[in-house]
Structure formats: structure tokens, C-alpha cells
Amino acid sequence: MSLPNIETLDIDGAIREAELAVAGDTRASFFRKAAVGGGAVLGSGAILGMLPTLAHAAPSAKQDIAILNYALTLEYLEAAFYDGAIKSGNLKGEVKQFTQLVLKHENIHVKALKATIKALNGKAVAEPKFNFKGTNTNPAKFVATSLVLENTGVHAYLGQVTRIQNPAILKAAGAILTTEARHAAAIAAVIGKSPFRDGTKTSVTPDGAFDVPFSMKRVLKAVGKTGFIK
Amino acid sequence: MPSDARRPAIPPAARLSANRGRDRLIRSPGCRANSTNPDNRSECKTMSLPNIEILDTDGAIRDAEAAVAGDTRSAFFRKAAVGGGAVLSSGAIMAMLPDLAMARKSTKQDIEILNFAYTLELLEAAFYEEAIRKADLSGDDLKLTRLLRSHEATHVSALKATIRQFGGKPISPPKFDFRGTTSDRKKFIDTAYVLENTGVSAYLGQATRIKSDALLAAAASIVTIEARHAAAIAVLRGSSPFNESDNSVTPDGAFDRARSMKRILKALDQTNFIKGF
Numbered sequence: 001m002s003l004p005n006i007e008t009l010d011i012d013g014a015i016r017e018a019e020l021a022v023a024g025d026t027r028a029s030f031f032r033k034a035a036v037g038g039g040a041v042l043g044s045g046a047i048l049g050m051l052p053t054l055a056h057a058a059p060s061a062k063q064d065i066a067i068l069n070y071a072l073t074l075e076y077l078e079a080a081f082y083d084g085a086i087k088s089g090n091l092k093g094e095v096k097q098f099t100q101l102v103l104k105h106e107n108i109h110v111k112a113l114k115a116t117i118k119a120l121n122g123k124a125v126a127e128p129k130f131n132f133k134g135t136n137t138n139p140a141k142f143v144a145t146s147l148v149l150e151n152t153g154v155h156a157y158l159g160q161v162t163r164i165q166n167p168a169i170l171k172a173a174g175a176i177l178t179t180e181a182r183h184a185a186a187i188a189a190v191i192g193k194s195p196f197r198d199g200t201k202t203s204v205t206p207d208g209a210f211d212v213p214f215s216m217k218r219v220l221k222a223v224g225k226t227g228f229i230k
Numbered sequence: 231m232p233s234d235a236r237r238p239a240i241p242p243a244a245r246l247s248a249n250r251g252r253d254r255l256i257r258s259p260g261c262r263a264n265s266t267n268p269d270n271r272s273e274c275k276t277m278s279l280p281n282i283e284i285l286d287t288d289g290a291i292r293d294a295e296a297a298v299a300g301d302t303r304s305a306f307f308r309k310a311a312v313g314g315g316a317v318l319s320s321g322a323i324m325a326m327l328p329d330l331a332m333a334r335k336s337t338k339q340d341i342e343i344l345n346f347a348y349t350l351e352l353l354e355a356a357f358y359e360e361a362i363r364k365a366d367l368s369g370d371d372l373k374l375t376r377l378l379r380s381h382e383a384t385h386v387s388a389l390k391a392t393i394r395q396f397g398g399k400p401i402s403p404p405k406f407d408f409r410g411t412t413s414d415r416k417k418f419i420d421t422a423y424v425l426e427n428t429g430v431s432a433y434l435g436q437a438t439r440i441k442s443d444a445l446l447a448a449a450a451s452i453v454t455i456e457a458r459h460a461a462a463i464a465v466l467r468g469s470s471p472f473n474e475s476d477n478s479v480t481p482d483g484a485f486d487r488a489r490s491m492k493r494i495l496k497a498l499d500q501t502n503f504i505k506g507f
Contacts, residue, residue, distance in 0.1 A: 101472060101483070108484040154454055161450045167438040174434045175485035177450065178457035179472070182486075185461035186471040195462040196377070196455070208377065209384035211454040213447060 059165030065122035067160050068169065070216055071176070072113040073125055074153055077228060079106035080130045081149060088137035094190055095143060102146075102183050109176055116169065129230040143191045150184035152222060158213035181211070335441035341398030343436045346491055347449070348389040350429055352403050353503060355382035357425060360412040367415060371466060378422070378459055385452055392448070405505040419467050426460035428497060429453075434488035457486065 082103035085091055091099055117124040135145040157177040164170045185195030196208030214222075223229065358379035361367065367375055393400045411421040433453035440446045461471035472483030489497075498504065 101470075105472070105484040112484075158447070158450050158454065161437070162443040162447050170438055171434070171488060172485070174437045174450070174453070174488065178430050178434065178453055178486040179484060181454040181457035182461040182471045182483075185458035186465065189462055189465040189471075195458045195465075196381075209381040209388075209455060210448075210451040211458075213451065 064166050068117050069125045075106055075109040076127045079110055081136050085136040085142050090139055130228050131230050146187050153180040155214035156219040159215050340441050341396050344393045345401050351382050351385040355386050356406045361418045364413040365415050365418045402507050404507050406503050407505050423463045426456055429456040431487050431489035432494040435490050
């Protein structure tokens with residue numbers, strides 16, 4: 001089974017370059033060291049240094065395209081997942097209505113991301129072939145998987161915000177990111193789960209006050225494990 | 231950055247002034263403009279701040295409420311899913327570029343942005359705190375509100391510490407008057423919904439202005455929580471978690487809307503929730 005790997009997204013080798021270029025300290029860990037070394041009082045609960053540090057190289061237009069393709073892949077996956085769920089005819093009531101609306105959003109995101117890549121003279125990745133292994137046709141499995149997928153999207157976008165060079169893309173990523181968070185919270189509420197947890201143990205900070213970014217590597221690994229992308 | 235007592239004093243962080251009809255001034259803590267003591271008067275320094283037009287009514291809140299009133303959540307989903315909904319033209323995202331001012335980023339501006347966020351979080355925390363005491367909430371309502379309050383309180387202390395970490399001065403917590411919105415369940419939930427959506431737009435509006443990557447990451451990690459708050463409240467309210475018509479770039483809720491600091495502060499002014507400092 002072919003799993004998504006970095007090469008399938010990394011048309012220009014930008015991501016590979018970025019990962020190789022990472023060296024030494026990430027910015028946040030530098031702050032931590034500098035603050036401690038300089039004798040500054042950080043105060044309890046300062047944000048800097050609290051979140052996982054994600055290494056990254058300098059932003060670039062090439063990297064922006066790679067990030068957009070990464071987002072596009074995740075949106076393709078979500079759209080296909082929801083599309084399959086609707087087509088199965090097994091969803092009812094509020095879950096069905098939620099899904100119809102979310103599918104509409106994901107399709108819009110796909111279109112918008114493709115158009116942006118094109119406008120930047122990049123090449124959009126083609127839509128992968130998916131096999132959701134019955135997770136979108138069985139209503140109980142569907143909602144649980146949807147919860148994980150939407151939260152994965154939140155983590156994924158969060159992991160990229162500081163890597164984006166073009167402010168228009170950053171603004172758009174922000175606009176999509178919060179929509180995915182609304183999706184996640186809404187599906188959680190619909191199935192009676194906390195809107196601040198993502199169905200796995202570790203992703204939102206224990207009290208739910210800060211969402212946690214995931215690196216591209218981590219997200220792709222998690223997506224790979226699902227086996228959804230053929 | 232580590233603070234250093236020997237550096238030249240950083241100008242006081244931006245403060246909101248409750249003075250109606252006057253230009254917005256930023257006053258240092260020791261400012262007493264009418265004092266007979268010249269030392270106190272000399273403490274009054276001013277810096278430029280976006281001018282806030284003061285409006286008379288709670289129009290913005292009412293408009294937002296009216297836009298969602300009457301829709302049950304499922305009725306909304308049905309309408310939005312079935313109805314046309316805008317399909318973005320191919321230029322949609324790139325079209326966002328023109329309205330992004332090419333402002334210069336700076337640590338000073340980051341501090342101002344932090345204090346802006348701090349103000350909003352202080353307001354939300356105080357609002358939930360008061361609602362827990364006054365709104366006679368129970369069951370899921372109370373459970374959610376307690377959780378929201380704890381999140382906002384965490385945001386408040388984290389932002390305050392971060393302002394200091396940047397070498398800035400946190401504004402003094404304002405005095406609030408929530409004008410009866412915390413003593414009635416329905417008013418509380420309606421107001422909470424608007425406040426959370428305002429918070430989302432406020433953070434999104436600052437994303438492209440932030441200089442520090444760590445601060446950007448932190449702001450992003452907060453804004454998604456505010457979006458979850460908004461969605462959770464919407465569910466409690468029986469309205470859509472997505473399409474608050476004032477909030478979305480597209481009518482179908484696929485993109486959240488960023489709002490400028492000026493616009494958010496104006497909306498805040500219109501609530502009359504902030505009495506002073």
C-alpha cells in the first residue's frame with residue numbers, strides 16, 4: 001500500500017530543503033534559554049516556550065506552494081470522506097445536516113487552495129485515490145473519524161502558520177483554520193463529546209486552553225497510518 | 231526577550247480610554263491630567279492610536295444577533311446546505327491581499343497587539359465569571375461556562391506574562407458593566423456567542439501584523455480555541471456554529487472573517503461594557 005509521503009507533496013523539493021536546513025535551536029527554545037540565562041523573570045504561564053517548538057527554515061515562495069499543497073491534500077481527504085458518507089445514505093438527522101454543510105466548506109477550500117496555487121504559478125497536487133475502509137459509511141465510525149480528521153486539520157494548519165511567507169496566504173490559512181476548529185467543536189458537540197478534545201489523548205493541552213500545532217511530518221505520518229490514501 | 235532594567239523605558243503599552251468625544255490618548259499610569267501637581271501632569275504622554283468613533287447604541291451587537299435569531303441549528307444546516315451558497319471565484323484568496331496594509335512589524339506593535347488580546351480576554355473572563363454568579367445556569371450550560379471561564383482565565387494570565395516577557399506593560403484591567411447580559415440565560419448565551427465570534431475576528435485580524443513567530447504561533451493556538459468556544463455556544467444556543475453572517479467572508483461559513491483592531495474596538499465601545507480603567 002502506498003502511503004503518502006513528503007515526496008508526493010513536495011513538488012519543488014521545498015519541504016525536503018526546509019527539513020535539511022533546520023539546525024540547532026528553534027526560536028522558541030532560544031527564547032527559553034536566553035530568558036533563563038539572562039535572569040529574566042518569565043512569570044508563570046508565559047506563552048512563549050509553552051507550546052511545542054516546531055523547527056522550520058526561512059519562509060519562501062516555494063515553501064508556500066508546498067504548504068498549500070499539503071493543505072490541499074488534507075482538504076481533498078476531508079471532502080472525499082464527507083462525500084462518501086453522504087453518498088452512503090446512512091447518515092440521518094443532525095449528523096447528516098452537519099455533514100452536508102461541512103462538505104460544502106471542504107469543497108470550497110479545495111477550490112480556493114487549487115486556485116491559489118495556480119495564481120502563484122505552482123502545480124497543485126492531484127486528488128489522491130482514497131479508501132476510507134467503511135469509516136464513513138457506518139454512522140458511529142463516521143462521527144468518531146470525523147472528529148479526529150477535523151482536529152487533525154486544526155493541528156496541521158497550526159503547524160504551518162509560522163512558516164508561511166505570503167501574508168495573503170497566512171490570512172487565508174487563518175480563515176480556514178478557525179473554520180476547521182468550528183467543524184471539530186460542532187461534530188464533538190453533536191456526538192456529546194468535549195469540543196476541546198480531539199478524540200485522542202494528547203492533542204489539546206490538558207485544560208483545553210491552547211490548541212497544539214503538529215509538524216507536517218507528524219500529520220503525514222498519522223494520515224499514513226489510517227491507510228485512507230491508496 | 232529578557233527584560234533589562236537599564237534599557238530606556240519603553241513607552242507605555244496602548245490603553246483604551248473611556249473618554250467619550252475625545253481623541254484616544256494613551257496615558258502613562260501616573261497621569262493625572264487635571265492635577266495641580268506638575269509632576270503628575272507631566273506623566274501624561276500621548277501616543278497615536280487608531281481613533282475610535284463612539285456610537286450611541288448597541289447596534290453592532292443587535293445586528294449580529296438579529297442575523298442569527300430565529301434559526302434553529304438544524305434549520306440553519308438545512309438552509310445552508312441546500313441553498314446556493316457562494317462558490318469562490320478563482321481569485322478569492324489572492325484577492326485578500328489588497329486590503330492587507332504593508333505595515334511595519336515591530337516588538338512595540340507586538341506589545342500593543344498583546345495588550346489588545348489581553349483586553350478582550352479580560353472582558354471574556356469577567357463576563358463568564360459574572361454569568362456563573364448571576365445567570366442561574368445549570369447542567370450543560372454551567373459546565374460549558376465554567377470551562378470557558380477557565381480557558382479565558384488561562385489566556386489572561388498567559389498574555390499578561392507574555393507582555394512582560396516582551397518588555398511591555400500590561401494594561402490595568404478595566405472595570406466592566408455587562409448591562410444585564412449576565413443575569414439572564416438567553417441574553418448571556420446570545421452575548422457570549424457574539425463575544426466569542428468577535429474574538430475570532432480580532433485575532434485573525436492581527437495575524438499578518440505580528441512580528442514574533444512565537445507570538446504568531448501562540449495567537450493561532452488561542453484563536454482556534456475561541457472558534458471552538460463559539461461553536462460550542464452556538465450548539466447550546468441552537469444556532470449554526472458556522473454561519474454567523476457578520477463573521478464569514480462567504481455566506482456559507484467556509485472562511486472566518488478577520489477584523490481590524492479599530493473595528494473590534496469600535497464594536498467593543500458600542501457594547502458599553504467597559505466602564506473605565
